[in-house]
Amino acid sequence: MSLSTRGLFTRFAVLVAIVAALHALVWALMGATTLRVDPDRWISFLGICAIMAAAGFIALSILRMELLGSILLLLALGYAVGRAAIMLTYVVYDLGRDIPPWDAVAARADAALGFHWPDMLAWFNANPAISDLLAACHQAFLPQPPIVLIVMALAARVREAQVALLAGVVGLLITLALVLFMPVYGAYSFFGLTAAQHPNIELVSAALTMPERALARTGVGIDIDPRGLMDVITLPDFQALLAVVCGWAWWFVPYLRWPGMTINAGMLAATPLHGSHYLVDVIVGVALAVVSIVVASRLLARFDTRRHAIRYRECDWVPAR
Numbered sequence: 001m002s003l004s005t006r007g008l009f010t011r012f013a014v015l016v017a018i019v020a021a022l023h024a025l026v027w028a029l030m031g032a033t034t035l036r037v038d039p040d041r042w043i044s045f046l047g048i049c050a051i052m053a054a055a056g057f058i059a060l061s062i063l064r065m066e067l068l069g070s071i072l073l074l075l076a077l078g079y080a081v082g083r084a085a086i087m088l089t090y091v092v093y094d095l096g097r098d099i100p101p102w103d104a105v106a107a108r109a110d111a112a113l114g115f116h117w118p119d120m121l122a123w124f125n126a127n128p129a130i131s132d133l134l135a136a137c138h139q140a141f142l143p144q145p146p147i148v149l150i151v152m153a154l155a156a157r158v159r160e161a162q163v164a165l166l167a168g169v170v171g172l173l174i175t176l177a178l179v180l181f182m183p184v185y186g187a188y189s190f191f192g193l194t195a196a197q198h199p200n201i202e203l204v205s206a207a208l209t210m211p212e213r214a215l216a217r218t219g220v221g222i223d224i225d226p227r228g229l230m231d232v233i234t235l236p237d238f239q240a241l242l243a244v245v246c247g248w249a250w251w252f253v254p255y256l257r258w259p260g261m262t263i264n265a266g267m268l269a270a271t272p273l274h275g276s277h278y279l280v281d282v283i284v285g286v287a288l289a290v291v292s293i294v295v296a297s298r299l300l301a302r303f304d305t306r307r308h309a310i311r312y313r314e315c316d317w318v319p320a321r
Contacts, residue, residue, distance in 0.1 A: 005060055005061070005064065005066060007303075008060060008066060008069075008070065008158065009057070009060050009061055010303050011159075011162050011300055011303050012056070012057070012060070012070075012073045012077075012162070013057075014300070014303050015073075015077055015162060015165060015166060016053055016073075016077065018166070018169060019077050019080045019081055019084070019169070022080075022081065022084045022169060022173075023046065023080065023084050025084075025088075026084050026087050026088055026091065029088070029091045029095065030087075030091060032095060033091055033094040033095060034094055035090060035091065035094055037087070045083060046080065049076045049077075049079055049080045050076075052072050052073075052075060052076035053072070053073055053076040053077070055069075055072050056068075056069040056070070056071075056072030056073035056076065057069065057073070059072060060073075066158075067153060067154070070153045070158045070161075071149075071150055071153045071154075074149040074150070074152075074153055074158070074161055074162075074165065075146055075149065075150070077165055078145055078146050078149050078165060079146070081165065081168060081169055081172075082142075082145065085168075085172050085238075088172070088176050089176070089179070092176045092179045092180040092183075093179070093183060095180055096179070096180045096181065096183050099180075099181060099182075099183055101183050101184055101185050102182045102183065102184050103184050103185055103186070103187075103189075103190040103278075104190070105182075106184055106187075106190075106278040106280050106281065107187070107190060107191075107278065109278070109279075109280040110187075110278050110279045110280055113279055113280070115278075115279040117187040117188075117191055117272070117278065117279075118191050118193065118197075120272060120273065121193065121197070121198055121273065122198075124198070124201055124273055125197075125198040125199070125200045125201050126200070128200040128201045131200075131201040131273065131274075132201070133266070134266055134269055134270035134273060134274060135202075135204050135270065135274055136266075137263055137264075137266030137267045137269070137270045138204050138205075138239075138266075138267055138270035138271070138274040138275065139204070140263050140264075140266075140267050141239050141242065141267065144242075144246055144263070144264075145168070145242070145246065148161075148164065148246050148249050148250065148260070149161050149164070149165065151253055151256060152164070152249060152252065152253060155252065155253045155254075157252045157253065159300075160249060160252045161249065162300055163293065163296045163297050163300055164245050164246070164248065164249040164293075164296075166296035166299060166300060167245050167289070167292040167293045167295070167296035167297075168241075168242065168245055168292070169296075170291075170292040170295050170296050170299075171238070171241045171242075171245070171288050171289060171291075171292035172238065174288055174291075174292070175236050175238050175241065175285075175288065178236060178284075179236075184278070184281070186275075186276035186277070187272075187276050187277065187278050188203070188276040189276070203273065203274055203276070204270075204274040204275070205274055205275050205276055236281055236284035236285040236288050237271050237275065237277045237281040237282045237284070237285035238285060239267065239271050239275055239277075239285070240268055240271050240277070240281070240282045240285030240286050240289070241285040241286070241288050241289040241292065242267075242289075243264040243265075243267040243268040243271070243289075244264070244268070244285075244286050244289035244290065244293075245289050245292065245293060246260070246264050247260065247261045247264035247265065247268075248289075248293055250264070268282065268286070271285075
């Protein structure tokens with residue numbers, strides 16, 4: 001095994017261990033909630049991810065096919081993280097069901113910043129074309145991460161792709177810890193808004209995520225199908241975090257740098273309106289994204305040296321030329 005492949009193998013092994021621990025956390029916390037999930041379906045999903053990861057390690061270590069191995073591992077890890085993230089959002093809302101919502105605090109923080117959510121809604125209702133454009137950007141939330149990971153592998157930026165993946169995990173864990181103790185329903189619900197107050201525009205998430213948050217906090221015991229769940233996190237805004245992480249990742253792909261960053265800038269701008277987020281949600285999410293990237297980069301650096309970076313250079317914060 002070459003030095004570069006050995007370093008690549010080690011970093012992926014660390015990421016696999018972290019993602020496995022993440023799913024173990026889901027399993028452990030699920031037992032403390034009223035939520036129920038079909039274990040066979042969950043295990044089947046993890047089995048598929050495990051097969052993809054094993055094939056990736058074989059491609060790396062035996063077949064010496066670094067590109068194929070990297071893509072298989074990145075996709076397996078990415079999908080596993082995504083499934084854990086969605087399930088954990090419901091878990092923390094259930095665990096924190098007895099903690100009063102922090103919507104009033106978030107609304108006061110917005111007011112201190114000179115931001116009023118209903119005024120923003122009225123402006124977009126008067127400019128529906130802009131709302132529609134942002135809605136399209138908002139929809140990039142779920143399909144974008146696997147595309148980013150594949151493109152970065154094709155661009156020989158696997159090291160940065162690994163950092164982006166780990167940054168998502170770090171940001172997720174910090175976000176969920178905050179959500180557990182500071183649950184928020186969302187601005188649309190807090191201000192008592194209805195569709196009649198914005199007849200010219202249709203919001204993407206307002207009518208979907210609020211009932212889900214409320215349902216997860218009832219404690220009545222519900223059966224959940226991970227395939228049909230959605231991101232219900234409000235404070236901090238995990239979508240804002242993901243937009244920053246993905247935008248950072250696109251910066252390392254020269255020909256797609258500006259289109260990728262433009263899409264994520266639009267997704268970031270869309271989250272208050274179409275995600276029913278307070279402005280402070282977005283600010284905290286962006287700050288948390290920066291912290292997560294720095295932490296992930298330094299954590300992976302512990303398992304990497306420059307002698308291992310023959311093909312995949314170190315993440316030195318300098319974009320590809």
